[in-house]
Amino acid sequence: MGIKRYRKFETKKFYPANMGKESHHISNEFSMVVRAGNRIFMRGQTGFDLDGKFHGENDVIEQTENACRCIKQLLEEAGGQLKDVCKLTTYVTDRNYRSEVYGVIAKHFKGVYPVSTGLVVNGLALPEMLVEIDVEAVITDN
Numbered sequence: 001m002g003i004k005r006y007r008k009f010e011t012k013k014f015y016p017a018n019m020g021k022e023s024h025h026i027s028n029e030f031s032m033v034v035r036a037g038n039r040i041f042m043r044g045q046t047g048f049d050l051d052g053k054f055h056g057e058n059d060v061i062e063q064t065e066n067a068c069r070c071i072k073q074l075l076e077e078a079g080g081q082l083k084d085v086c087k088l089t090t091y092v093t094d095r096n097y098r099s100e101v102y103g104v105i106a107k108h109f110k111g112v113y114p115v116s117t118g119l120v121v122n123g124l125a126l127p128e129m130l131v132e133i134d135v136e137a138v139i140t141d142n
Helices: 060-077 095-108
Strands: 003-010 029-036 039-045 085-092 115-120 131-138
Touching (some): 003 060, 029 060, 039 060, 060 085, 060 131, 085 095
Parallel strands (some): 085 115
Antiparallel strands (some): 003 029, 029 039, 039 131, 085 131
């Protein structure tokens, strides 16, 4: 199968200049998802939907809901399903968000049983971002 890249984008166009306290002047070219054979690597999902609109300002639950919706859609676009998720890495900007964030993740990933790592970080790409979820998956052959 080789490598397929889904939803290519440029950071300078994706992050609106009016969001946050400073403009986003970094210009990189990325993909939302890369599928290499049966492996799927996904860009960290946040409060941004797949059209670049931000959801859940000051609301970690809505940001997590949006991230989980995007994860499901991106997996399906790459030929996978939620059940193919092997690893989640969740970043939160405040330790107190963990309970709410993991409650949303538990709802969306019920019965999947991926491995999971949670990190508390000083910040994400924009100050409005409170949570980011990174995903790796393997599509089964059946």
